Amino acid sequence: MKSRVPLRDLVAAVGILHSCAGWAATPSTSTFSNASTPAREVNDLSLFVLTISAGIFVGVSVLLVYALFRFRARPGDTTEPPQVFGSVQIELAWTIIPVLIIVMLFLGTARVLFSVQDARKPASAVDVTVVGHQFWWEFHYPQFNVVTANELHVPVSSGASSRPTFMKLTSADVIHSFWVPQLAGKTDLLPNRVNEMWIDPQSTGLYVGQCAQFCGTQHAKMLLRVYVDSPEGFQQWIAQQQKTQAEIAADAQGTASTPINAHDGQIVFEQQACINCHTVAGTVANGRFGPDLTHLMSRATLAAGATPNTPENLRAWIDDPNIFKPGSLMPAMHLTGRQNDQITAYLLTLK
Amino acid sequence: MGTDTPGIPIAGGVEAGLDRTRPHSTRGTYLEIVHSWVVTVDHKKLGILYICYALIFLLVAGIEALMIRIQLSIPHNTFVSAASFNRLFTMHGTTMVFLVGMPILFGFGNYLVPLMIGARDMAFPRLNAFSFWISAFAGILLYYSFIGGVGLSGTGSAPDVAWFAYAPLTERAFSPGHTVDYWAVSLIASGIGSIGTAINVLATVFCMRCKGMTLMRIPLLPWLYAVVSFLVLVAVSPLTAAQAMLMIDRYLGGHFFDTQAGGSAMLWAHFFWIFGHPEVYVLVLPAFAFANEIIPVFSRKAIFGYSAMVAASVCIAFISLGVWAHHMFTIGMTSFGNAFFTLSTMLVSIPTGIKTFNWLATIWGGKIRFETPMLFSIAFIFQFVIAGLTGIMLSISAWNWQTHNSYFVVAHFHYVLVGAIVFMIFAALYYWYPKMTGRMLDERLGKWHFWLMVIGFHVTFDTMHIPGLLGMPRQIYTYEPDRGWTTLNMIVSAGGFIQAIAVLIFVYNMVHSYFRGETAGADPWDAWTLEWSIPSPPPTYNFAIDPVVSSRRPLWDLKHPEDQDSPYE
Numbered sequence: 005m006k007s008r009v010p011l012r013d014l015v016a017a018v019g020i021l022h023s024c025a026g027w028a029a030t031p032s033t034s035t036f037s038n039a040s041t042p043a044r045e046v047n048d049l050s051l052f053v054l055t056i057s058a059g060i061f062v063g064v065s066v067l068l069v070y071a072l073f074r075f076r077a078r079p080g081d082t083t084e085p086p087q088v089f090g091s092v093q094i095e096l097a098w099t100i101i102p103v104l105i106i107v108m109l110f111l112g113t114a115r116v117l118f119s120v121q122d123a124r125k126p127a128s129a130v131d132v133t134v135v136g137h138q139f140w141w142e143f144h145y146p147q148f149n150v151v152t153a154n155e156l157h158v159p160v161s162s163g164a165s166s167r168p169t170f171m172k173l174t175s176a177d178v179i180h181s182f183w184v185p186q187l188a189g190k191t192d193l194l195p196n197r198v199n200e201m202w203i204d205p206q207s208t209g210l211y212v213g214q215c216a217q218f219c220g221t222q223h224a225k226m227l228l229r230v231y232v233d234s235p236e237g238f239q240q241w242i243a244q245q246q247k248t249q250a251e252i253a254a255d256a257q258g259t260a261s262t263p264i265n266a267h268d269g270q271i272v273f274e275q276q277a278c279i280n281c282h283t284v285a286g287t288v289a290n291g292r293f294g295p296d297l298t299h300l301m302s303r304a305t306l307a308a309g310a311t312p313n314t315p316e317n318l319r320a321w322i323d324d325p326n327i328f329k330p331g332s333l334m335p336a337m338h339l340t341g342r343q344n345d346q347i348t349a350y351l352l353t354l355k
Numbered sequence: 356m357g358t359d360t361p362g363i364p365i366a367g368g369v370e371a372g373l374d375r376t377r378p379h380s381t382r383g384t385y386l387e388i389v390h391s392w393v394v395t396v397d398h399k400k401l402g403i404l405y406i407c408y409a410l411i412f413l414l415v416a417g418i419e420a421l422m423i424r425i426q427l428s429i430p431h432n433t434f435v436s437a438a439s440f441n442r443l444f445t446m447h448g449t450t451m452v453f454l455v456g457m458p459i460l461f462g463f464g465n466y467l468v469p470l471m472i473g474a475r476d477m478a479f480p481r482l483n484a485f486s487f488w489i490s491a492f493a494g495i496l497l498y499y500s501f502i503g504g505v506g507l508s509g510t511g512s513a514p515d516v517a518w519f520a521y522a523p524l525t526e527r528a529f530s531p532g533h534t535v536d537y538w539a540v541s542l543i544a545s546g547i548g549s550i551g552t553a554i555n556v557l558a559t560v561f562c563m564r565c566k567g568m569t570l571m572r573i574p575l576l577p578w579l580y581a582v583v584s585f586l587v588l589v590a591v592s593p594l595t596a597a598q599a600m601l602m603i604d605r606y607l608g609g610h611f612f613d614t615q616a617g618g619s620a621m622l623w624a625h626f627f628w629i630f631g632h633p634e635v636y637v638l639v640l641p642a643f644a645f646a647n648e649i650i651p652v653f654s655r656k657a658i659f660g661y662s663a664m665v666a667a668s669v670c671i672a673f674i675s676l677g678v679w680a681h682h683m684f685t686i687g688m689t690s691f692g693n694a695f696f697t698l699s700t701m702l703v704s705i706p707t708g709i710k711t712f713n714w715l716a717t718i719w720g721g722k723i724r725f726e727t728p729m730l731f732s733i734a735f736i737f738q739f740v741i742a743g744l745t746g747i748m749l750s751i752s753a754w755n756w757q758t759h760n761s762y763f764v765v766a767h768f769h770y771v772l773v774g775a776i777v778f779m780i781f782a783a784l785y786y787w788y789p790k791m792t793g794r795m796l797d798e799r800l801g802k803w804h805f806w807l808m809v810i811g812f813h814v815t816f817d818t819m820h821i822p823g824l825l826g827m828p829r830q831i832y833t834y835e836p837d838r839g840w841t842t843l844n845m846i847v848s849a850g851g852f853i854q855a856i857a858v859l860i861f862v863y864n865m866v867h868s869y870f871r872g873e874t875a876g877a878d879p880w881d882a883w884t885l886e887w888s889i890p891s892p893p894p895t896y897n898f899a900i901d902p903v904v905s906s907r908r909p910l911w912d913l914k915h916p917e918d919q920d921s922p923y924e
Contacts, residue, residue: 033826033838035757043757050754057744064740067715072733075654077722084915085722089923090660090713098712099705106701109751113697116753121690138529178524179620181685181760185826189756192686194621195523195614199687216685216760216828218517220524221437224831331437 031212035185039211039232040161040203041168042120042188049116053109060105120188123202130158130169136180136193138333139215139222140295140308150245151283153295154308155229159238161204167235168204178220184213184230192217205232214309221331227309244355245299248286252355269350272343281334284354294334300354307332319348396480397895398465401487403791405462406784408491409455410862415498416450417858419443421851428848430836440832441515442534446497448518449538451772452634453545454494459780460641461486461552464580466791468556470886470893471574473565473902478558482551490548493541500537514538517830519631519682520601522612522623527605535605539598546595553587556580565885567904571665572924574884574907575658578665579644582672583637589676590633597626624686628679636675639771640668642779643710646732649786650714652882653729654721657920660713661907667706667713674703684755693752700750707743711736727801728880731782734809738774745770745820760830763823769816781808781861788865789879793891794872800864804857811853818846883908 038044075085133144134156143152158169173182175193182201183190191201205211215226233241247255273279274288281294289297303313310328311317320327323344324336339347383391392400423443426434435443469477477483501511514534516525525535560581564573601623603609610616612623651658658664680688680696688696714736723729745767749755758764781804788796822840823829834840878887885902886893887910906912906920 035824035826046753046757049751050748050757053748053751053754057748061740061744064711064715065737068718068733068736071715071718072723075718075721075723077655077724081722083722084655085720087657087918087920087923088659088716088720089657090663094716095660095663095709095713099709102705102708106698106704109747110698110701113751113753114694117693117697118690120753121693178529179521183760183826183828185757189753190685190759191756194687196617196619197621197687213826214828214831218441218521218524218760218830220529221441221515223441224437224833227835 031186031210033185033212037186039207039209040187040205042201042203043186045116045120046189049112052112056105056109125170125202126166126168128167129202130167132156132158132169132171134171134173134182134193136173136175136177136182136215136219138177138220139226139329139331141182141226141228142176142295145242145245148242148246150242151285151296152245152299153303154227154305155231155303157231157233157238157241158203158205159235160206160208160232162206165235166204168202170202171200173199173201179217180215180219180226181217182213182228183216184211184228186211187213187230190216203230205230208232208234208237212309222329225308225310225329227305229305229309241302244302249284249298249354250286253353265346265349266353267350269346269348272339272346273350276337276339276343276347278337278347297351297354300351302355315348315352318351319344322347322351396476396484398469398477398480398483399791399893399895399897401483402462402464402466404487405458405465405490408487408494409459409462410865412450412454412458412494414858414862416447416455417855419447419450421855423447424848424851426832427834427844429845430834430838430841432833435832437832438515441517441830442513444830445514445517445538449497449514449542450494452518452638453542454490454497456638456772456776457545457549458490458494460583460638461490461549463641463645463783463787464552464556464583467787467886468559468577468580469563470790470889470897471884472560472563472568472577473885473898473904474559474563475897477555478563479555483555486548486551486555489551490545493545493548496544497537497541500534503533503537512537519627520623521627522601522604522620523614523618525601525605525623526613526615528613528615535601539601543595543598546591546598549587549591550595553584553591556584557588560584565898565902565904571662572904572907575647575661575664576644576884579640579647579668582668583640583644586633586637586640586672586675590630590637593626594630597623597630600626621683621686624683625679628682629676631682632679633672633675635768635771636671638776640671642735642776643668645779645783645786646714646735648882648884649728649732649782650717650736652880653724653726653732654718655724656717656721657908657911658713659716659719660709661924663709664713667709670706671703674699674706678703681750681752681755684752685759697750697752701747704743704747711740711743726785726880727796727798727805728782728786730802730805731778731785734805735775735778735782738770738778738812742767742770742774758823760828761823762827762829763820765829766816766819766823769819774812774816778808778812781805784865786880787886788868789875790886790891790893792869792872793875794868795875795879796868796872797864800860800867804861804864807853807857807860811850811855811857814850814853815847816850818843818850822847878910881914883911885909888913 036047038047131146133146135142141154143156159167161167173191173193174197175195177195180193181190182193187203187205188201191199193199209232211230211232213228215223219226279289279291281291283290283296283298285298305311306313306317306321307329325332325334326336392404395401422435426432426440465477465483500513503511512532512534514537516530516535520538523529560573560577600609600611604611604613610618612618612620614620647658647664678696678700680692681700684693749758749764749767785796785801822843825839827834827840875891877890888902889898902909906924908920912919
């Protein structure tokens, strides 16, 4: 590990540096490094509160340290100090001053609270429905009829082309919480309930986060990746995701031959229990319990960010999910090595 | 009352209070000694049982904390499995709150409340014994989970749903087996014990006071214990009810929290936190109570603003019943709901601020003696100020969307639970151990304990705030190396081990001093409340003659007949 990393974090943490997104080789999860309006408003509020708190802390500490030094018992002095029992004026003073501070803090909070939570949705907004699962994320784009998992793509929403993303959040099983610190505070995903939040990322790039509500064995590896694309990039991504596998196969005709095992792999995939849980659009696979695999190869990671999406990792994951994510609800299917190779080859064609 | 009035607050004075009826050294065989502790209804013995029971679980939960810290010291560590880690933090939290915090505070309450109000026992001695033994049963049941169920292999079926056990993770669909059952049933049992003790303390404080002790002459410790007991009655009952509902869901086909059948996940959160937030004050008010007794004695001054202190405590109790949803700012309440709970939570800082300033004013103008109980109390004030300020930060609902369920929250509540409560428990043990055993704790070891504890505490918990602000959620068994949390977690873990060394020194001090400690005498600290008027340890019946008081500090009046307190109160 490089030594500058914790220093960078410390600097960010004390709020000296608002935005260190540009510094970092890897995406930051610092709550002080914001890239979206809800996160920025909260950040400004937090610096205001930190300043007031620091003032109170210094004041009380100075009084305490002074009193301890000034009023320490001197050796040999056995007399008792004058007994003081209280003072109404002083008590009133240190009741009223905190009241004033609280009024100030509350008004500051209320302003941000209402402006972020009750923001109106503009007509240009992208709708996303987020469904939490043990231990992965399902994303629906109802406007585009697209379903994907674990890696959310949203358009950038800077300046002239304001295009925020408004999310409806719910859960298929237990409570989860959607948290990408650079974009917004967290919002919980509850079964039988729909919550809402919004983001308007100001610059393109990758933003990371993870589930922030304990949801079972693999809560720790329920990671989140949000790709903020340029407006054109987002359109391309949507267009790609809208294709069914039949269309992709048709596009591929003549340009490259299908790998030898892929067709056998599809047969194995559809004959084994895989399709009970997974969907591949345009085929018989239409399970809803696990992530949609239609465009699996368009994702950078496997198993909700647990490991990079490489052919080797994919094969190892199918062989035994517990290697990467013990407690994952996907069972090891006890396939033969050959079946496993075939399924891997098939999945590698799901671009 | 003028100074010329013969002010003898205790009938016959300290000398007459001495027990001359039977020698102290009547000891039976070991079996008789054990039997006497099992069948006892004496509030002092039950108090000591509570404290010992809690200290044993403090060590157990401390070991769990160390295992958690070893696992988190480096990313992708494999010291324990994901499943074991979830059991460890669930058990650590549940143990520290229900088997350490509550019992040790009830232990001190049991021991001290009757002595400080001049009573010979609690109002209901047998209920008292029942409360202790059912709490003890709860602890044993909870820990039996490690070997129950799937057996001795590793961690058995210990609870693994986090200490707040959010539904529907606790429903049978998501938690088959008996992990949740152990958790729910043992908390029902300990809840019954807590409610029993609360009733007992309330009855004792309001009905058993000695002659002359009007409401506004009750020492602050019994006053605060009465407030705490009121809170326990109001707050623990919903928890017990919620546990019963959960068991109905699990085994009788109920659908309170069963979302798959139309139940509500949010309902559990409300039930849990309407208990969980007052619970914080159930734990911290006794710590305030200890500070209210210790800080004046070691500053050599009466407590500043006694009636303001009483009023502030009562205020805290009432306000704390209306703040619970500040644990739920991200769960999807309306903006108005979030605003309401922001304001109500901030209001708590007013009475707690009054308390802090009154402690400062008590120290101000005193002649401070820096003995171990006072050292811990000073660290307590300092750390409690910080804990209060991070508490205000967390009450800012908009900011809470970022900090909620992060390590910032973990650092904040450990600042309260360790920095304030555990530090005051140590102060109280150093202060009252001589009364309980007749021996002083070793002062040199005490200083080592204090300084190592302070250093370890700040290394651990000051640092712990930062990964939270850098986006590290709580209750994760491992984390990615590229997030910038690694060094910070290593420092936090190192601090944990410094604290562990401090606690080991303390345990050695307790055992060593019990046999070899300096003899304490009735009043080693030159203190002012009634428990110091009788021998150490006190005889079974406490007071040979019922005391009579004319002020809040009867022993001050006794020691300074020329300068009675009563005209100033």
